[in-house]
Amino acid sequence: MSHIFPRHTAMRLPRAVKGEGSYIIDENGKRYLDASGGAAVSCLGHSNAMVRAALHAQLDEIAFAHTAYFTSAAAEELADALIEVAPEGLGRVYIVSSGSETTEAAIKLARQYHLEKGDSERSRIIARKQSYHGNTLGALSAGGNMWRREPFEPLLLDMSHIEPCYAYRYKGVHESLEDYGIRAANALENEILRVGPETVAAFMAEPVVGATMGAVPAAPGYFRRIREICDKYGVLLILDEVMCGMGRTGTLFASEAEHVRPDIVCIAKGLGAGYQPVGAMICSDEIYHAIEVGSGYFQHGHTYVGHPMAAAAALAVVKQLTSADMMPRINRSGEKLMALLRERFADHPHIGDIRGRGLFLGLELVWNRDTKEPFVPAVRLHARIKKNAFEHGLICYPMGGTIDGKHGDHVMLAPPFIVEDQQIEEIVDRLEQAINDSLSETGM
Numbered sequence: 001m002s003h004i005f006p007r008h009t010a011m012r013l014p015r016a017v018k019g020e021g022s023y024i025i026d027e028n029g030k031r032y033l034d035a036s037g038g039a040a041v042s043c044l045g046h047s048n049a050m051v052r053a054a055l056h057a058q059l060d061e062i063a064f065a066h067t068a069y070f071t072s073a074a075a076e077e078l079a080d081a082l083i084e085v086a087p088e089g090l091g092r093v094y095i096v097s098s099g100s101e102t103t104e105a106a107i108k109l110a111r112q113y114h115l116e117k118g119d120s121e122r123s124r125i126i127a128r129k130q131s132y133h134g135n136t137l138g139a140l141s142a143g144g145n146m147w148r149r150e151p152f153e154p155l156l157l158d159m160s161h162i163e164p165c166y167a168y169r170y171k172g173v174h175e176s177l178e179d180y181g182i183r184a185a186n187a188l189e190n191e192i193l194r195v196g197p198e199t200v201a202a203f204m205a206e207p208v209v210g211a212t213m214g215a216v217p218a219a220p221g222y223f224r225r226i227r228e229i230c231d232k233y234g235v236l237l238i239l240d241e242v243m244c245g246m247g248r249t250g251t252l253f254a255s256e257a258e259h260v261r262p263d264i265v266c267i268a269k270g271l272g273a274g275y276q277p278v279g280a281m282i283c284s285d286e287i288y289h290a291i292e293v294g295s296g297y298f299q300h301g302h303t304y305v306g307h308p309m310a311a312a313a314a315l316a317v318v319k320q321l322t323s324a325d326m327m328p329r330i331n332r333s334g335e336k337l338m339a340l341l342r343e344r345f346a347d348h349p350h351i352g353d354i355r356g357r358g359l360f361l362g363l364e365l366v367w368n369r370d371t372k373e374p375f376v377p378a379v380r381l382h383a384r385i386k387k388n389a390f391e392h393g394l395i396c397y398p399m400g401g402t403i404d405g406k407h408g409d410h411v412m413l414a415p416p417f418i419v420e421d422q423q424i425e426e427i428v429d430r431l432e433q434a435i436n437d438s439l440s441e442t443g444m
């Protein structure tokens, strides 16, 4: 009996002993097709030769040197490689160990930027309902994921949460997607005016929402309108691409598809592809310049900032993600997966929505397709799908969300970019079995 502190105290999980391409193998030799990479982490599969070689080489040179004294070639090269492909205007990379650390750093950098500019009143972060930005207290305060927030509510910072851009639920019947996108974005302007523009530091959002709704892209034009509003009121735009970035949605940065220029972008998960815990907060030259000519010191830091092993792994990942054939491959596989999901589930009585971009796709399950009424929480449909899929040797990412204060069931798929066509078919077959098994357990 191990003394490890498990995620759920009553759960007895199998030991993962080997990773092979798109598969994880457990201690009993059972093979699991990994269609979610944990939560969109393992973008290069589980045995990538280039990352392994980069890690061995880094370990032979130096594993760790504190950034109070040293920089490292791995961290410098990673920063340069990211800036070469990052959205225009971004110029500096702050390397940390997780997604939550990137959003925490972004919140503090936004505040400090305004302070350096003499705008000391600006500290408020506006984010969105049904979002997830991490589990540390600042990140959790920004997130709008109610069940994660509730126990810790007294500890959380006062932030604003506007409605998300969620066309399946909130677009009017006679409204165009574009009109809905503008209307949804205008909620930001209303909130800025309500709290006072002079108090707002930044707006934070996921370009494609992941962990709370299962791969929901914004309506066309939403983020362009958001950018206009941010510019009008001097508010920074922080895009949290921790889950949807690094090629996951078919462009290296998810914001590329939105044609907007963020002030700060957060990436993690796919950046290290699971080989190292690593994240990066990338900020504009303008923000960096304000610090440089101001206090000269970002009032933040962790022991493992710029860790050479993490940077070496991430650099090997970025080199592969920026190879000429990677984005076309992601888009081709994503289209195949989407087509199969539509073929199999478009007429399913309990699948209300099939959505996503690139290899980041989601299904929303509903009790009634016409009214979009969700299943009652007691059914725990998402948990049943997770269990049944796992039994069928499929790892996917079902989640219980909150819709208008009610419960919702979503399944997210984020297979590795190396996924093969025949594996895509297997993913859909096994998922269909798991969903149908789960529905029949509940008497549907």
Ligand code: PLP
Residues within 6 Å of the ligand: 039, 098, 099, 100, 101, 103, 132, 133, 134, 135, 206, 210, 211, 240, 241, 242, 243, 244, 268, 269
């Ligand atoms: N931001 C987003 C959009 C995420 O999806 C997550 C994790 O799921 C985080 C932040 C937090 O990342 P981490 O779990 O690495 O702290």
